[in-house]
Amino acid sequence: MLQKIRIVLGTIFFVCITAMFLDFTGTAHRWLSWMAKLQFLPAVLGLNILAILIVLALTLLSGRIYCSVICPAGVYQDLVSKIASKKKKNRFSFSKENRILRFSVLGVFVVLLLVGLNGIAILIAPYSAYGRMVQNLLQPIYIGVNNLLARAAEHYESYAFYEVDVWIRSLPVFIVAVVTFIAFTVLAWRGGRTWCNNVCPVGTVLGYVSKFSLFKIRIDDSKCVNCKMCEKNCKSSCIDIKTHTIDHSRCVSCMTCLTKCKKDAIHFSIASKANTTADQPDTTLRAMLTTGAVLAASSVAKAQEKQFDGGLAIIEDKKVPARDIPVKPAGSHSLRSFTNSCTGCQLCVAACPNGVLRPSTNLSTFMQPEMGFERGYCRPECTRCGEVCPAGAINPITREQKTSIRAGHAVWIRQNCVPVTDSVACGNCARHCPSGAIMMVPLEDNPGLKIPTIDTERCIGCGACEHLCPSRPLSAIYVEGNLVHGEM
Amino acid sequence: MQPINRRDFLGIAAAATAATALTTVGCNNSDNTISTRGGSASASSEIPTDKMTMRRNPKTGDQVSVLGYGMMRLPTTSKTSARESDDEIDQETVNELCDYAIAHGLNLFDTSPAYCKGRSEHAMGIALSRHKRSEYFVSTKLSNFGSQTWSREASIAMYRNSMKELQVDYIDYLLLHGIGMTAWDGNGKELTGMESFENRYINNGVLDFLMAEREAGRIKNLGFSYHGDIKVFDYLLSQHDKHHWDFALIQMNYVDWKWANQVNPRNTNAEYLYAELWEKRQIPVFVMEPLLGGRLARLPQHPTEMLKAKRPESSIASWSFRWIASHPGVLSILSGMTYMEHLQDNLRSLCPLDPLTDDDFTFMQHVADEFVKFPLVPCTGCQYCMPCPYGIDIPTAFSHYNRCVNEGNIAVSRMDANFFEARQRFLIGYDRLVERKRQAAHCIGCGQCKPHCPQNIDIPARLNDINDYMEKLKQWTL
Numbered sequence: 032m033l034q035k036i037r038i039v040l041g042t043i044f045f046v047c048i049t050a051m052f053l054d055f056t057g058t059a060h061r062w063l064s065w066m067a068k069l070q071f072l073p074a075v076l077g078l079n080i081l082a083i084l085i086v087l088a089l090t091l092l093s094g095r096i097y098c099s100v101i102c103p104a105g106v107y108q109d110l111v112s113k114i115a116s117k118k119k120k121n122r123f124s125f126s127k128e129n130r131i132l133r134f135s136v137l138g139v140f141v142v143l144l145l146v147g148l149n150g151i152a153i154l155i156a157p158y159s160a161y162g163r164m165v166q167n168l169l170q171p172i173y174i175g176v177n178n179l180l181a182r183a184a185e186h187y188e189s190y191a192f193y194e195v196d197v198w199i200r201s202l203p204v205f206i207v208a209v210v211t212f213i214a215f216t217v218l219a220w221r222g223g224r225t226w227c228n229n230v231c232p233v234g235t236v237l238g239y240v241s242k243f244s245l246f247k248i249r250i251d252d253s254k255c256v257n258c259k260m261c262e263k264n265c266k267s268s269c270i271d272i273k274t275h276t277i278d279h280s281r282c283v284s285c286m287t288c289l290t291k292c293k294k295d296a297i298h299f300s301i302a303s304k305a306n307t308t309a310d311q312p313d314t315t316l317r318a319m320l321t322t323g324a325v326l327a328a329s330s331v332a333k334a335q336e337k338q339f340d341g342g343l344a345i346i347e348d349k350k351v352p353a354r355d356i357p358v359k360p361a362g363s364h365s366l367r368s369f370t371n372s373c374t375g376c377q378l379c380v381a382a383c384p385n386g387v388l389r390p391s392t393n394l395s396t397f398m399q400p401e402m403g404f405e406r407g408y409c410r411p412e413c414t415r416c417g418e419v420c421p422a423g424a425i426n427p428i429t430r431e432q433k434t435s436i437r438a439g440h441a442v443w444i445r446q447n448c449v450p451v452t453d454s455v456a457c458g459n460c461a462r463h464c465p466s467g468a469i470m471m472v473p474l475e476d477n478p479g480l481k482i483p484t485i486d487t488e489r490c491i492g493c494g495a496c497e498h499l500c501p502s503r504p505l506s507a508i509y510v511e512g513n514l515v516h517g518e519m
Numbered sequence: 520m521q522p523i524n525r526r527d528f529l530g531i532a533a534a535a536t537a538a539t540a541l542t543t544v545g546c547n548n549s550d551n552t553i554s555t556r557g558g559s560a561s562a563s564s565e566i567p568t569d570k571m572t573m574r575r576n577p578k579t580g581d582q583v584s585v586l587g588y589g590m591m592r593l594p595t596t597s598k599t600s601a602r603e604s605d606d607e608i609d610q611e612t613v614n615e616l617c618d619y620a621i622a623h624g625l626n627l628f629d630t631s632p633a634y635c636k637g638r639s640e641h642a643m644g645i646a647l648s649r650h651k652r653s654e655y656f657v658s659t660k661l662s663n664f665g666s667q668t669w670s671r672e673a674s675i676a677m678y679r680n681s682m683k684e685l686q687v688d689y690i691d692y693l694l695l696h697g698i699g700m701t702a703w704d705g706n707g708k709e710l711t712g713m714e715s716f717e718n719r720y721i722n723n724g725v726l727d728f729l730m731a732e733r734e735a736g737r738i739k740n741l742g743f744s745y746h747g748d749i750k751v752f753d754y755l756l757s758q759h760d761k762h763h764w765d766f767a768l769i770q771m772n773y774v775d776w777k778w779a780n781q782v783n784p785r786n787t788n789a790e791y792l793y794a795e796l797w798e799k800r801q802i803p804v805f806v807m808e809p810l811l812g813g814r815l816a817r818l819p820q821h822p823t824e825m826l827k828a829k830r831p832e833s834s835i836a837s838w839s840f841r842w843i844a845s846h847p848g849v850l851s852i853l854s855g856m857t858y859m860e861h862l863q864d865n866l867r868s869l870c871p872l873d874p875l876t877d878d879d880f881t882f883m884q885h886v887a888d889e890f891v892k893f894p895l896v897p898c899t900g901c902q903y904c905m906p907c908p909y910g911i912d913i914p915t916a917f918s919h920y921n922r923c924v925n926e927g928n929i930a931v932s933r934m935d936a937n938f939f940e941a942r943q944r945f946l947i948g949y950d951r952l953v954e955r956k957r958q959a960a961h962c963i964g965c966g967q968c969k970p971h972c973p974q975n976i977d978i979p980a981r982l983n984d985i986n987d988y989m990e991k992l993k994q995w996t997l
Contacts (some may be wrong), residue, residue: 185951190940193947342902346910346956407955412994455965462983463960501909501963 033299034286037099045106051419052165052381053173055195060382060419067378067421069101070158071233076144076372077423087240093299094241094248094284098227098234104157105227105283107164108219112266115220121263123223125271128278133228133235140232144371150397153375157231158421160211162376163398167208170381171197196406200380200389204398223266228281238280246299248282248289250275254296261288261297349405350504356512357391358402358492360409361436362417362428365515373399373424379416385409387494388416399424402438404494404510409438411465411493434466435519439492439510441468441485447500447507450480458483460496460508469496469508483508489519566863571624572872574850577803578765579739581691583656585844586869587627587805588620588862589855590639608635608642616862617646621654623866629658629805629853630685631696632677640684648686657685658692658805658853660744661729663719666705671723678729682737692805693729693738694768695720698755699747712748730762740765744807749787756795759802766850767796768805772815773842773883774890775808781891797848806843806852815839815890821931822886829879837868842883845874889931895921896981904968904978912957913968913978919945919952920985929988933997942992949989959986 048066051059068074074082086097098105116122136155143152153159174195181192199205218225227234241247250261252275262270265288269281288297356366360379363369375398380388386406390398400416402409411434417427428436441460449457451474460483461469468489471481483496485508492510500506573582593613597606617628628647630639640659647655659681663674682690695716702715710718720726732738742764745752755764770779771789779786796802810816816836818826826838843852852869856862875883898917907913923929923945930941949958959982968978991997 190943190947193950342905343912343957344906344908344910410993449963449965455963455967457963457965459961459963462964499960501961 034290037096037284037286041100041106041109044101045103045110048103048161049165049169052162052378053170055170055174055177055381055384057382057384057415060415064419064421066101067158067376067419070376070421071097071102071237072153072156072158073374073376073420073422076149076374077421079421079423086237090237090240091244093246094244094279094282095234095237096284097237098224098283099285102157102161102233104161104215104231105224107161108215108224108226109266109285111216111219112223116264116266121260123263123265123268125262125265125273126268128269128281129229132230133238136230137232137235147367147371148395149370149373150375150391150393150395150399153373153398154207154211155230155232156374156376157227157233159374159376159398160215162378162381163204163208164212164215166377166381167199167205168212196386198386198406201392203392204377204390207398223268224281224283227283228267228269235280241282241284242279244279245301247279248277248284248286249298249300250277251296251298254294256294256296258294260291260293264288264291347503349498349506351403351405352497352505352509354509354511356439356514357393357396358439358494358510358512359516360388360400360402360416360425361433361438361491361516362414362420362426363424363438363516364426366512367514369424370396370399372422373420374422375399376421378419378421379425382415382419384413384415402494402510402512404497404506406498408494408498409492432518434491437491437513437517437519439494439512440487440490441492441496441508442511443483443485444505444507444509445482447502447505448482449501449507450474450477450482452502454480456480457501459499459501463495463499465493465495466491564867566623566866567870568623570870571866572844572869573624574803576740576766576850577801581656581739583627583851584625584869585849585851585872586625586840586865587629587658587851587853588617588625589807589853590628590630590643591634592855592857593635593639593642594857608638610642610645613642614646614649616856616859617643618649619859620862620866621650623870625866626654627656627658627692627851627853629692631660631662632681632684633660633662633664633696640681644685644687652687656691657687658694659685659690660694660696661720661725662696663725664697664700664702666703666718669718669723671725671728674719674723674725675728678732689737689739692740692742692766693732694741695726695729695743697746698743699745699749699751701747712751713754716751716754726762733765742766742768742802742805744768744805745792746770747785752787752792752795756800759800764800764802766803766805768807768853769793769796770808771804771806771843771846771849772809772811772839774811774815774887776887777884778887778891781894793846793848797846801848803850804846804848806849809839809843809852809854810836811839817927818886818890821935822889824936825882826886833868834864836864838883840865840868841872842875842880844869844872845880892931895924896976898976903971907962907968909961909963909965910957911959911962911982912953913982915953915957916949916959916982916985917976919949920988923948930992930997933995938997946989946992959983959989962986 044066047063051063051067054060068079069082069085071083071086074086089096099109140152140155143149174197177192178194181194184190184192215226228238255275257272259272262272266285267281267283269278270288286299289299359366359369375390377390380390380400385408387402387404387409388400389403391401412430414428414430414433417425445451449455454477458471458481461471466489468486469483470486472484474480474482492513494510496508497506497510500508572585574585575581576583594609595606596609628643630643632640635642647657661674661678663669663677668674668677682688698716699712700715701712702710702718704710704718729738729741733741743755745767755762769789769792770786771793775786775789777788777790779788793804796804816834818835823835826835840852843849854861854865856865896917898914898921900914900918902914904913923941928937928941928944930938932938935941962979962982964979964983966979972978
């Protein structure tokens with residue numbers, strides 16, 4: 032029964048979170064973004080106290096339910112493992128905990144976060160890794176099917192579906208997603224929760240929290256007949272029937288053993304004195320406190336930083352201009368706070384309806400989103416990225432706020448500007464600037480033509496000018512990011 | 520020059536239905552109550568025969584029906600109107616329409632020697648001669664447009680021929696036809712409105728002749744119809760003391776009131792014309808284009824709903840007739856009614872007139888403001904403008920917009936019942952038809968396309984309008 036409940040809840044979370052990464056219309060996000068906000072690492076980095084408390088309380092109550100229900104990467108591995116178990120039944124056996132590996136990975140992970148190399152650290156962040164997989168590999172298929180439906184709809188004069196571009200935002204991130212996909216799938220196929228119990232930093236932290244949880248899987252020695260059915264079906268390989276012990280730091284409370292035990296010798300229950308097994312509370316407690324303190328410290332450091340924030344002609348495709356500072360979406364306050372909070376989950380990239388957000392390929396900000404305006408610009412009515420971000424890297428803003436946040440500023444490049452190069456009247460940048468930051472002034476050697484000038488104080492860095500500039504492949508006006516997003 | 524409106528523009532379907540209906544309505548006109556106009560069914564009640572709103576001609580004291588019959592588009596045997604057909608005029612139907620009109624109190628019939636390829640006066644003469652001369656007023660024009668008719672003799676011959684064709688020995692209302700229009704002289708030179716007027720009526724002494732005819736009683740009222748150059752209009756009124764205009768025919772409806780130049784850049788607001796004629800000089804007004812060539816018979820969703828909410832039983836066209844007739848200086852509204860349905864609907868609107876309230880007037884001005892926001896782009900898709908050096912797909916953008924206008928999928932406000940559907944259709948359809956990088960937003964306004972357009976469309980401006988509309992939809996700021 033408990034297993035069934037776990038499966039149902041896990042499926043709901045899994046499907047909903049996946050749907051959120053697939054949906055390009057913004058519908059799913061409106062109802063489901065809380066599920067992303069419950070994700071542990073984004074919550075820690077975004078200092079979302081409520082989410083952290085909920086997850087910790089849940090773990091202290093009943094173990095790593097989080098890993099079995101809320102984490103989409105965990106549920107994905109369960110899915111793979113289940114298929115593998117169909118082929119080969121009773122395939123698991125107890126293995127010892129590789130504590131050195133777990134703690135070294137966690138340690139390196141925390142250090143990387145502290146020194147600001149989030150781009151590397153988040154490679155192993157479970158939720159983000161899953162998000163990258165879905166956004167890079169599954170969303171194109173989803174959109175492909177949608178586009179087929181849109182074609183059909185067009186044929187029947189229906190407006191129920193519309194076509195959406197499919198494009199690889201960044202090749203390195205795509206490769207990362209492929210590697211992640213292979214790693215998750217292979218590891219889960221061979222050993223169930225191997226990744227979660229050796230690599231995953233969230234798994235390690237919650238594993239040691241769960242040692243103190245109220246409800247645990249417990250073996251009733253008096254009933255157990257040592258048939259090992261529980262051990263053979265434990266995807267975490269944490270049940271040792273020889274000693275009748277369970278490594279609770281690795282148990283994800285999946286409840287499979289309860290179902291497998293035909294002698295009713297395993298229960299999910301509150302501890303009774305007779306049955307307590309040695310948990311080595313001293314070392315684990317220390318480890319947990321240390322980890323918690325380190326994570327909390329890095330979070331506090333970030334929290335402080337946030338206070339300082341403020342018959343058609345051929346059309347060549349646009350190229351990305353070389354920017355000194357990447358442009359980050361309004362709501363991310365500053366480049367530094369953004370870089371420290373973002374887990375690179377690609378939810379905003381998947382949600383961006385204007386083809387603006389794509390993952391960075393820069394090493395220190397690897398996989399974190401940045402803006403580019405070749406396919407569209409950051410439209411005034413859209414605030415979706417801030418709404419979906421679970422990590423607080425992009426904070427939710429209103430449309431009105433968006434009109435006054437200076438995420439970047441436009442820069443004019445004389446030698447690309449068509450009034451200069453082609454001697455034609457233009458002014459498309461000024462015409463479409465939503466904040467009226469561009470003024471056209473007469474060209475000195477040909478006063479009949481006008482060239483744009485930029486009032487940087489009024490520019491919000493939306494990229495309308497860059498996108499709509501007729502100069503190709505490089506626009507005559509492009510956006511430079513602002514290190515700190517000031518407000519007008 | 521269209522002193523009568525063209526309502527059967529209303530979509531091929533409606534016209535086809537109406538045309539089919541026409542052949543039968545003549546025979547049993549009393550019980551035909553179906554209106555096909557704009558898809559708005561009129562009330563099926565009996566049209567009263569004694570409730571026609573009458574207006575008093577201040578000079579003669581005549582009681583003139585506020586609805587006048589325009590004879591520009593008479594039905595033909597081929598079931599299209601005689602304006603664009605060479606087929607014979609369906610005299611029997613014309614007779615029936617005239618009989619029906621007279622039976623319901625309509626007593627002013629307007630024609631011109633130019634109408635229906637010169638056959639209108641004759642047909643009208645036949646239809647009306649079957650009634651007592653005292654039952655109707657005839658209105659016709661001195662339509663000496665061609666330079667070959669500019670001589671005194673030719674013009675007078677035209678005038679006399681009108682009397683013969685109409686089978687009358689006096690004309691109730693005679694108009695100088697289309698003053699303000701430009702004309703070509705015999706040498707192929709285009710003359711200004713003022714020069715044309717002088718050639719047609721002054722230099723040959725025709726105006727003096729017509730004034731003498733008025734003295735003699737063969738013309739009861741002398742007036743002019745005005746199109747185009749406002750200088751001629753102002754000049755004629757400045758000569759009012761000399762010529763004593765008895766009436767004038769102008770284009771007037773709630774759109775032309777303040778937005779005439781949106782309808783046609785050469786036109787002058789009816790508000791000005793009406794004030795100059797009636798309010799300053801007490802010259803009564805005949806009105807043409809009451810439905811702006813049929814366009815005011817079908818409006819976008821939002822105003823249609825508002826108007827229907829106010830008067831569920833009334834057609835959209837009826838609002839324009841009531842709006843015009845609510846002006847006391849209007850002597851008669853000349854409406855070209857090809858089909859019995861048009862005649863019946865207009866009779867319902869004005870038998871009797873329920874005048875507009877001040878609120879109604881304010882609302883109709885709002886409707887007019889919205890109307891001029893969504894004119895069709897007169898693009899014929901000839902592709903002369905292409906390729907745009909910056910890659911814009913100009914004709915497709917225009918045709919998509921026009922299609923949305925025609926299908927009623929241009930939203931006027933977020934409150935429109937069909938706003939979401941219209942928004943989706945416009946935006947999704949636009950993306951389907953025009954690649955994003957070829958859409959109007961990318962038009963830089965260089966104007967290189969403009970000289971190529973045979974329709975003289977200000978292409979960059981129209982593209983900009985379309986983009987503005989798209990932005991409003993996308994930003995939900997409509």
